[in-house]
Amino acid sequence: MTDDNLRRVTVERTGTGHFTATNARGGTIAFGTTGEDEFTPVELLLAAIGGCTAADVDVATGRHAEPTRFTLTVTGDKISDEHGNRMTDLAVTFSVAFPDGEPGDRARAILPRAVKTSHDRLCTVSRTIEAGTPVTVTVADG
Known part of the structure; x- marks a missing residue:
């Protein structure tokens, strides 16, 4: 697999049931599992x-x-x-x-x-x- 083909995100736990995904360009999206307003x-x-x-x-x-x-x-x-x-x-x-x-x-x-x-x-x-x-x-x- 070449670097042109590889896609990657890193997911980090930010709290109980809360996470942030970060892409290679530095973009982030918060999400969770606690039923709050996060996806x-x-x-x-x-x-x-x-x-x-x-x-x-x-x-x-x-x-x-x-x-x-x-x-x-x-x-x-x-x-x-x-x-x-x-x-x-x-x-x-x-x-x-x-x-x-x-x-x-x-x-x-x-x-x-x-x-x-x-x-x-x-x-x-x-x-x-x-x-x-x-x-x-x-x-x-x-």
Whole structure:
């Protein structure tokens, strides 16, 4: 794996049930498990799915027209069964509007194709989930 391919975040515990993720560029996002206003890890997963496909679709449609509304809702059911805790029935719903006129018409026309292309080929997050990529977990010598 080359440095161009490697993605990395570091997660640090900041308190009981509170964590901060830091990316290689120094960006941070706080999250937690205590039910306060921080995102939970599952909500971050849903946000990652939506954010990835939103970025793809925004690039494709934004070449033609600036949207007047661009919202995604990402849902899923958290279950616990013989396979452990997991999410099922993940769904992304786009609600996008463009201004009247030829540029908006072009953006509206390519929207379904942009959503499909993101889902089928481009969105690394949902493609990884659907491929069922294994996750390796280790404990480093402390």
